[in-house]
Amino acid sequence: MKIVIINYGAGNIQSIKFAIKRLGYEAILSNDVTEIQHADKVIFPGVGEASSAMHKLRDSGLDTLIPTLTQPVLGICLGMQLMCHSSEEGNTTGLGIFDVDVIKFEDIVKVPQIGWNQITNLKSTLFKDIEEKEHIYLVHSFYAPLCDETIAECSYGVDYSAALQKDNFYGTQFHPEKSSDVGQRILENFLKM
Incomplete structure (x- = not known):
């Protein structure tokens, strides 16, 4: 099986690679x-700020490629947020795969x-x-509200989408790669799709 982690300069790629190796x-x-087009599974990570990450995707042409992929694709953290319509972080237009806009947590x-x-x-x-x-590990200031594509929820002042799915x-x-045994099982479920 060919697994590709998209390397566009805004990802926590080594920890994901090690988590996959453990499996x-x-x-x-x-x-x-x-190479991405011919992968069996694609992982789209993301750490950092939304608008600069989208600039990196556009500069490499990956912004037009990712929405056309037909194999299973897993976006992680900022990767998931960039797959949404938009993000309030940096007033960023996303890839438009998920029909939801990412917003910032309120001051509460x-x-x-x-x-x-x-x-x-x-x-x-996936679950x-x-x-x-079960407990999972998060680091984020912005979130996707609950929507038709929500497949798991978290609560932090508000109920929000912990995971999304649309087609593939x-x-x-x-971060499944930082979420202990639960995260490992989720990654394994993805890789077995």
Whole structure:
């Protein structure tokens, strides 16, 4: 199986690569269009600020490639947010895969949310053998509100989308590669799709 982690200069790619290796697979880091197109699974990570990450995607032509992919694609953290219509962070236009706009947490909670939280209302094979209220690890100041494409929820001052799915596209606001055994199972579920 060919697994490609998109390497566009805004991702936590090494920790994801190590998590995949622990599952017995090898992943390739690449921003090559042909290599990404021919992958069996694509992981789209993201750490940092939305508008600068989108600039990097546009500069490499990946902004037009990613929405056309037909194999399973997993966006992680900022990667998931960039797959949405837009983000309030830097007034950024996203890839438009998920039909939701990313907004900032209100001042009623401490931002960023850093640490462990529980996922609930799990609705996808991505969460096969995952129990309700399992703990996952998050670091973020912006979130996708609940929508038709929500497949898992978290609560932090407001209920929001912990994960999204549309067709072959999946996104997790949390970091499966940093979420202990639960995150490993979620990554394995994705790789077995």
